[in-house]
Each structure stands twice: as C-alpha cells, then as structure tokens.
Amino acid sequence: MNTEHALQISFYILLIIFSATAFISVASIPNWIKVREPYKKRLFYALILEIIACIIGFVRQGMTIKDEHPPIISSEFLEQYKVWRWDYGPSGWRTSITFDSDQNRLSASGATEFHGKKIFDWATTSPVNFSKDGTIDFVAKQSIASNIGEIMGPNAPRPGTHEIKFKLKPILAFSGTWKTVNAPDGGETYQGTIDCFAARDATLKAGSQAQPAPASPPNAGTTEP
CATH class of the missing domain: 2.40.128 (Lipocalin)
Structure with a gap:
C-alpha cells in the first residue's frame, strides 16, 4: 500500500467517525437517541474539537499545496x-x-x-x-x-x-520511426529524432543566445563540448 492510498483510507475513516459523532450529538438533542447528560456533553465537546481540527487541516492543506507536476527532466x-x-x-x-x-x-x-x-x-x-x-x-x-x-x-x-x-x-524533439508507404519491397523502416526548431529558438531566446560553433577547435583553456 502506497502513501496516497493510506491517506485516502485514513480520510474516509475520519469522515465516518466525524459523521457518527455529529449524528449522535444532534439526534440526542430531541432525545431521538437516548444519551445520558454527562456523555451528551462529551459528545458535543468531541464534535467541536473535530470541527476545529477539520478547519485547521483544510487551512494547512491550502497553505502547503503540493505540486502534482513532476520535473520535466529527472x-x-x-x-x-x-x-x-x-x-x-x-x-x-x-x-x-x-x-x-x-x-x-x-x-x-x-x-x-x-x-x-x-x-x-x-x-x-x-x-x-x-x-x-x-x-x-x-x-x-x-x-x-x-x-x-x-x-x-x-x-x-x-x-x-x-x-x-x-x-x-531541454528542447522539443520527437523520436520514432518512419517508412515508405506502399513500397514494392515493403519499405525500409528508419529510426531517428526530429527536432522542433521553433521550440529550440524559443528556448534560446529565454536564456542567453547560443554562439555559433567555431570553424576550428578553440585553443586549450577555452575548450567546450
């Protein structure tokens, strides 16, 4: 069982407890459910504490919203x-x-x-x-x-x-295969990667402009891949 499923189960258990406490507390007011006075007070105290806990939990959850989107590159x-x-x-x-x-x-x-x-x-x-x-x-x-x-x-x-x-x-690219349709011999299948040059240009403009590769390798001390 992963953490997400465990949290979901815990949520539903707490929801059932809260609902049961609220139902018994409210139903005891017109005596639809017979509850002795000392226990009735304790039920109302428990209901108030549960409401406060729910409010605090929702506020904290709103303040620490988890980013559901994983990193682009991992x-x-x-x-x-x-x-x-x-x-x-x-x-x-x-x-x-x-x-x-x-x-x-x-x-x-x-x-x-x-x-x-x-x-x-x-x-x-x-x-x-x-x-x-x-x-x-x-x-x-x-x-x-x-x-x-x-x-x-x-x-x-x-x-x-x-x-x-x-x-x-990273830049946008597609990796896959292609082949000639209706070729007499069935067509040869090719595999490779296709760059999106528009995405590459947008990526370069977002940061520093790329410098063109030199006609000859640079001298030592300035060597770059």
Whole structure:
C-alpha cells in the first residue's frame, strides 16, 4: 500500500467517525437517541474539537499545496536512455555521455571522438542538479588526450585537464520511426529524432543566445563540448 492510498483510507475513516459523532450529538438533542447528560456533553465537546481540527487541516492543506507536476527532466529519465550524444558543429567532435546513479547521486561520464578517434574523456566532479524548467547543470573534468595533436593536426588544443561547467536546457524533439508507404519491397523502416526548431529558438531566446560553433577547435583553456 502506497502513501496516497493510506491517506485516502485514513480520510474516509475520519469522515465516518466525524459523521457518527455529529449524528449522535444532534439526534440526542430531541432525545431521538437516548444519551445520558454527562456523555451528551462529551459528545458535543468531541464534535467541536473535530470541527476545529477539520478547519485547521483544510487551512494547512491550502497553505502547503503540493505540486502534482513532476520535473520535466529527472535522474530516472536520464538513466533510462543511457547514452546521450551530441555533435559540436563543423569541428567534427562527436560526444557520448552516460548518466549513472550511485547512492542517490547522479553522475555522468563519457568521451569525445574526432573522426572515430577519442580525443577527450569526461567525468563529472559535482552532482547533476535539476531545475523545475528541466535545466540541468554540473561541473565535469575534461581530459584531453596526449596524442590529440597526431589526431587533429596543428589546430588541436594542448593536452591537459580542464573543468567545464555545463548548463543544459531541454528542447522539443520527437523520436520514432518512419517508412515508405506502399513500397514494392515493403519499405525500409528508419529510426531517428526530429527536432522542433521553433521550440529550440524559443528556448534560446529565454536564456542567453547560443554562439555559433567555431570553424576550428578553440585553443586549450577555452575548450567546450
């Protein structure tokens, strides 16, 4: 039995007790129900106390209205879809991040690749925090591969480690499948995600405007995913 059901059962039990007390108290006035005088007074005192308790309960409930809407993004949601990926513009960086929960603390780890070769490792150094609007923020350590120069050439950032502060907002997108109708061979089924660019623009306008990705990777010290 969960907490909500237990509260509902308790409410109905209290309602029955209150109704029984009120009925007996009122019916004892014209002697429809015979109640001795000392007990009659106690019934009225109990009825008055129950009314006061009900008023206090309703007032407190009104002052502490519970938000029935769950957060847009939760730790369970991030863990459910395991690997989260994003591309960093024309730089050719492809990043994959995995969220995991350990002792009620959500962490993230992952890697960034350039043409299939790993150039960064990522690991959070702070818990992943959630806001009601779905924004998540965390700090992650970026470890740049020692051989990144061999992979990316002269424009590669210097090897080393940096702390990167992330603040990410969700955007509207649809994930699903599509296929050609009435294709002779039955049609191939495709799977993917479709962004809503209008929602993305609205999200960007609500906060700071996004900066376009650079044509070449930034220098060390300013490296961002």
